[in-house]
Amino acid sequence: MTIRVPDTAMIGHLKWTDSGVVWATWRLEGLPKGLGGSELNETRRRIHRALAHGIIGEYMLMGLGGMVSPEEIANNMLDGIDVSEHPMLAEEVLLAMDDFDAHPHGRREFWISVPLKAKTPMDQLRRVWSWAENSARERVGFRIAPPAPDAVVAALRAAKHIEDAIPGALMPRRATVAEQVWIATHALSRGLYEAPAPQRRPDGIAQGARQLQLDEHLAKVSTPKSYPPFHMDEGGQTDTTSKIAHRNPLKARFLKVTNLRAMESSYQSMLALSGTPKGGWDEDLDWIGTLDELGVNADWVFRVQSISAREAKRRNSRIEANIADQMDQQDGTAAITGTGGEMDVAASDLNQYHQELGAYDREVQVQATFIVAVGDSTxxxxxxxxxxVRKYFADSLEFQFDIPIGGQEALWWAMWPGSPTTRIVREFAELTTGTHFATLTPLTSTELGDSKGVLIADNISNGMERPVLLDLWGQIKGDVSGSIGLAGEQGGGKTVFIKIAIGGVHDRGGRFVAIDGSKVREYATFAQTLDQTSTILVDLVNPKYSLDPLRIYGAEAGASYMYTLCASLLxxxxxxxxxxxxxxxxxxxRAKEHNLVSISHLHQELKELGAGGDSTAKRLAGLMSLYSETEYGAVLFDDSLPVLDLDARGIVFLTYGVALPTKEELDNETQLQRLGLDKIFGNAMYALLARMSREICFRNRNELALWVVDEFKHVAVNPHSLAEAEVFLRQGRKHGAPLLIASQDARDFGGPEMRALIKNRVxxxxxxxxxxxxxxEWFQKGFSKDESNVKLITEQLSPLGPDNKVPLDRRGEALFRDARGRMGKIRTRVSRRPERAEATLSTPDAEKVPDSEEVSA
Structure with a gap:
C-alpha cells in the first residue's frame, strides 16, 4: 500500500496540506563558523537570537545532508572560461570529475518551513472551506481542487510577514517547487546515493521583495504527483522471515522506506533528543555541528513551538502555584521522604527560568523537539x-538520544514540512528560552572559498568534505584585493599551496611573476609543467637574461629605474x-638624446665625463666598475644577454646565491657602512625585482596577474621592496594584480596595517x-589567547609521525580564512595530472633543475 502524503498542492514556496494549513518554505545560507575565541561565534548567536525572537508560533528548522554533483563542481571551475582556449584546465576538470565520482562531496542544506496563520476571519473561513471541500472530494474520488487565486494572495501576504522576520544574514530565498520536491524525495533516499539539491538561484525572490501578485512561475500549481510513490514499513516486517525475529522489538528500531518508482529501499533510524547535560550545555560548543564531524551523513530537524514571554509567565504561574501548594502539603516530611528537597530544586529552576524570560523585552519561550535521521542500504x-551517534553524544557530550520503538514512522513524518505536530513530538520537546535556544546556532556552515575558480583544496572542517574554490579575479571584481598570505614552518605545505595557485591561475589564462630564493629552485621544475613557450626562468647568479632597465624599458622610460638602482648600488x-x-x-x-640604451653605455659615459675632468663622474664610474667586473654583475652589465620578455605568461626570478643584508645590518648605521658589495648588490636587486614585478603585473588591468614571493622575509628587509608589496595590497585590485606571499612568521608581512590588507589567509x-x-593573531584577532587554537596549530595540523614524516592522508592540512572572513580547516588538493602533481609535491635537487634556456626555449 502506498502512503498518502499530507500535501495537496504547491505554488512557489507555498504548500497546501490536507488539514487546510498552508506552509511556506525558505532556503537559508548557513552562518560562518569561527574557531575558538572567534567573534563570529557571538555574531552567530545574535542572529539566531533574532530569529528565535522574531517568529512566534510553530516552525521547522531543517539541516539536510545534500550531495554536491561532480557536474556542479566542474561548471563552477569552468565558469567564464572558454575551454577551447584553455585545454590544460579542461583536462584538469575532467580528471577532477572522475575523482568526485569516486569520492562524492557533501553539503548541508538549510531550510525553514512555517505553517501560516490566518490573518483575518475571511482567511480562516477560506482555509476551513478548502479543507472541507477537499475532504469531500477525496471521499467521492474527485480530483482535489487547486487553491483559488484569492487564497494564494492571502497566503503570500501571510508568508511575507514571516519572511520579514527572518534575519537577512541568513539570506533567505523563497523555495521553488523543485526544491520542495527535492526535500520530499531526499527523505525517501537517506543512506542511498542521492540526487544533489537544486543549485541555489541567484535570481530567486529574496527577502524584502514586495511581490504579492501571481506571476507566471507562481500561477503553475504542482501536486504531490511530483513525489515518487512510496511504502513505509516500521521494523522491516516485509524483510522478516523468522517468527522469533518478527517478535523481537529490540531489532525493530528502524523504518524501511521503499521508493516504488525506483524500486529501492532506504533503511532509516530516527533519534529524538531526550535529555541535555544537567548543568546546561557549553554555549561555545557547536554540538549540532558534531554530527558532521562524526562523518555520519545525518539529517536533523527542529520542530519548534514558541510563545511570548508574557504568555509563558501567565501559564507558568499555575505551575508555580502547584509547586507552592505541594511544598505546603509536604512541610515536615522532607526529612523523611526527601521530596521537599526536590520541590526546592523545582522552585529554584522555575524562578531562574522566570528571570531569563524577563531578561529581554522580546524574549520568548521555546519548546523544541530535535530529531536526527540516519540511513543506510541495510x-x-x-x-x-x-x-x-547515540553513544557518542551520551558518552562525550552528555546529550541523551532515544531511538523509540514503534515511534520511527511518527518521527519520520515529524521531519516532513506540512506534517502537523503529533504526540511524539510533544513528548520529546525541550523547554527553554529563545536566547538559550539561540546558543545552539544550528544554522552554521563551514563553507569556504568562492563560488567558482581554481580548485585549491578540500574543506575538511567536518566530516562532509567539500571542494574549496579560489576566484581571485572574482574577488577583484567584487572590490576585494584578492591577496593571499601563508604562514607556517618549513615543510608545512606553503610551497604546495603556492604551486597549486600558480598552476590554477596559469591554466585559466592569467599571468604570474614569482621570486624564488630557495637553494633547490623548487619553482623551476614546476614551471616545466606549464606552457614552456611562455614561461621564463631568470637566474640572477647564472644569468641567461639581462635585467638592465635601460635595455628592457628603453632610455627614456628606463632612466628612472636606473637612477633608483644605481643610487642603491652606489x-x-x-x-x-x-x-x-x-x-x-x-x-x-637627456638619456633619450644621448641614447643611453644600457647600463654599460651609462658606465662609459660617466668614464668619459670623468676623463674630461669631472671628479664626481669619475668617482661614480669607479664605483660602477666594482660591479661591472664581478661575476654577479653580469645580469646587469653583460650586453650579450637577451633582455627579459615582459610579455611572458610566467616569470620566475631565481635569487639563490644573491647575498642579502639582515634587518639589523640595515637598521644599524655602522653596520650599514660596512656592508660588502655582494649584500649591497643583493639589496638593490631585490628592490629592482619588486618594482619590475609591479610594472609587469600592473600593465594590463584586463587580465589577472599574480605576484608571488615565497620566504617574504627576504623582501621585507628592504624598505623599497616592502613598499612595493604594500602598493600591491592597496592598489593591486584596480590593476587585476593580487599578491601571494609566504613566510614562517606572519610578522614578516609588514606592520599591522599592511598585514590587515591580506584578505585570504592560510x-x-x-x-x-x-x-x-x-x-x-594575524589570522584572526584574539585567536592566540585560546589554548585550543595554539594546540591546533602546533600539534594537529599535518602532524609528524614516529618516523618524523607526515602520513600521506594528513599532508597539506591548514587553516583557511577566506575573503569573506569565514574560517575552517582545509587539505590542499594537488593536480590530478601526474606530471603536474609530481612537480607540485617534489623537492628537486638543485643540480637537476633546468636552467632558463631549457625551460624557455
Whole structure:
C-alpha cells in the first residue's frame, strides 16, 4: 500500500496540506563558523537570537545532508572560461570529475518551513472551506481542487510577514517547487546515493521583495504527483522471515522506506533528543555541528513551538502555584521522604527560568523537539549508525538520544514540512528560552572559498568534505584585493599551496611573476609543467637574461629605474653631489638624446665625463666598475644577454646565491657602512625585482596577474621592496594584480596595517609556540589567547609521525580564512595530472633543475 502524503498542492514556496494549513518554505545560507575565541561565534548567536525572537508560533528548522554533483563542481571551475582556449584546465576538470565520482562531496542544506496563520476571519473561513471541500472530494474520488487565486494572495501576504522576520544574514530565498520536491524525495533516499539539491538561484525572490501578485512561475500549481510513490514499513516486517525475529522489538528500531518508482529501499533510524547535560550545555560548543564531524551523513530537524514571554509567565504561574501548594502539603516530611528537597530544586529552576524570560523585552519561550535521521542500504547499517551517534553524544557530550520503538514512522513524518505536530513530538520537546535556544546556532556552515575558480583544496572542517574554490579575479571584481598570505614552518605545505595557485591561475589564462630564493629552485621544475613557450626562468647568479632597465624599458622610460638602482648600488644620497650628478645624467630627456640604451653605455659615459675632468663622474664610474667586473654583475652589465620578455605568461626570478643584508645590518648605521658589495648588490636587486614585478603585473588591468614571493622575509628587509608589496595590497585590485606571499612568521608581512590588507589567509603547521601565537593573531584577532587554537596549530595540523614524516592522508592540512572572513580547516588538493602533481609535491635537487634556456626555449 502506498502512503498518502499530507500535501495537496504547491505554488512557489507555498504548500497546501490536507488539514487546510498552508506552509511556506525558505532556503537559508548557513552562518560562518569561527574557531575558538572567534567573534563570529557571538555574531552567530545574535542572529539566531533574532530569529528565535522574531517568529512566534510553530516552525521547522531543517539541516539536510545534500550531495554536491561532480557536474556542479566542474561548471563552477569552468565558469567564464572558454575551454577551447584553455585545454590544460579542461583536462584538469575532467580528471577532477572522475575523482568526485569516486569520492562524492557533501553539503548541508538549510531550510525553514512555517505553517501560516490566518490573518483575518475571511482567511480562516477560506482555509476551513478548502479543507472541507477537499475532504469531500477525496471521499467521492474527485480530483482535489487547486487553491483559488484569492487564497494564494492571502497566503503570500501571510508568508511575507514571516519572511520579514527572518534575519537577512541568513539570506533567505523563497523555495521553488523543485526544491520542495527535492526535500520530499531526499527523505525517501537517506543512506542511498542521492540526487544533489537544486543549485541555489541567484535570481530567486529574496527577502524584502514586495511581490504579492501571481506571476507566471507562481500561477503553475504542482501536486504531490511530483513525489515518487512510496511504502513505509516500521521494523522491516516485509524483510522478516523468522517468527522469533518478527517478535523481537529490540531489532525493530528502524523504518524501511521503499521508493516504488525506483524500486529501492532506504533503511532509516530516527533519534529524538531526550535529555541535555544537567548543568546546561557549553554555549561555545557547536554540538549540532558534531554530527558532521562524526562523518555520519545525518539529517536533523527542529520542530519548534514558541510563545511570548508574557504568555509563558501567565501559564507558568499555575505551575508555580502547584509547586507552592505541594511544598505546603509536604512541610515536615522532607526529612523523611526527601521530596521537599526536590520541590526546592523545582522552585529554584522555575524562578531562574522566570528571570531569563524577563531578561529581554522580546524574549520568548521555546519548546523544541530535535530529531536526527540516519540511513543506510541495510537495516543493520542504519541501526549501527544510529547507535554510534547515540553513544557518542551520551558518552562525550552528555546529550541523551532515544531511538523509540514503534515511534520511527511518527518521527519520520515529524521531519516532513506540512506534517502537523503529533504526540511524539510533544513528548520529546525541550523547554527553554529563545536566547538559550539561540546558543545552539544550528544554522552554521563551514563553507569556504568562492563560488567558482581554481580548485585549491578540500574543506575538511567536518566530516562532509567539500571542494574549496579560489576566484581571485572574482574577488577583484567584487572590490576585494584578492591577496593571499601563508604562514607556517618549513615543510608545512606553503610551497604546495603556492604551486597549486600558480598552476590554477596559469591554466585559466592569467599571468604570474614569482621570486624564488630557495637553494633547490623548487619553482623551476614546476614551471616545466606549464606552457614552456611562455614561461621564463631568470637566474640572477647564472644569468641567461639581462635585467638592465635601460635595455628592457628603453632610455627614456628606463632612466628612472636606473637612477633608483644605481643610487642603491652606489650608496648615493639624492641631494649629494653624486646624487645630483647621477640625476643629471639619467634625466629622461637627456638619456633619450644621448641614447643611453644600457647600463654599460651609462658606465662609459660617466668614464668619459670623468676623463674630461669631472671628479664626481669619475668617482661614480669607479664605483660602477666594482660591479661591472664581478661575476654577479653580469645580469646587469653583460650586453650579450637577451633582455627579459615582459610579455611572458610566467616569470620566475631565481635569487639563490644573491647575498642579502639582515634587518639589523640595515637598521644599524655602522653596520650599514660596512656592508660588502655582494649584500649591497643583493639589496638593490631585490628592490629592482619588486618594482619590475609591479610594472609587469600592473600593465594590463584586463587580465589577472599574480605576484608571488615565497620566504617574504627576504623582501621585507628592504624598505623599497616592502613598499612595493604594500602598493600591491592597496592598489593591486584596480590593476587585476593580487599578491601571494609566504613566510614562517606572519610578522614578516609588514606592520599591522599592511598585514590587515591580506584578505585570504592560510596557516600551516607551526610547532614553535611563539610563532604559532603570532600567526594566529594575524589570522584572526584574539585567536592566540585560546589554548585550543595554539594546540591546533602546533600539534594537529599535518602532524609528524614516529618516523618524523607526515602520513600521506594528513599532508597539506591548514587553516583557511577566506575573503569573506569565514574560517575552517582545509587539505590542499594537488593536480590530478601526474606530471603536474609530481612537480607540485617534489623537492628537486638543485643540480637537476633546468636552467632558463631549457625551460624557455
Amino acid at each position: 537495516a543493520d547499517g542504519a541501526i549501527a549508525r544510529a547507535e554510534f 650608496g648615493i644620497a639624492p641631494l649629494s653631489d653624486d646624487g645630483i650628478m647621477l640625476a643629471t645624467v639619467l634625466n629622461e630627456r 596557516l600551516t603547521r607551526q610547532t614553535d609556540t611563539d610563532a604559532a601565537e603570532s600567526n594566529l
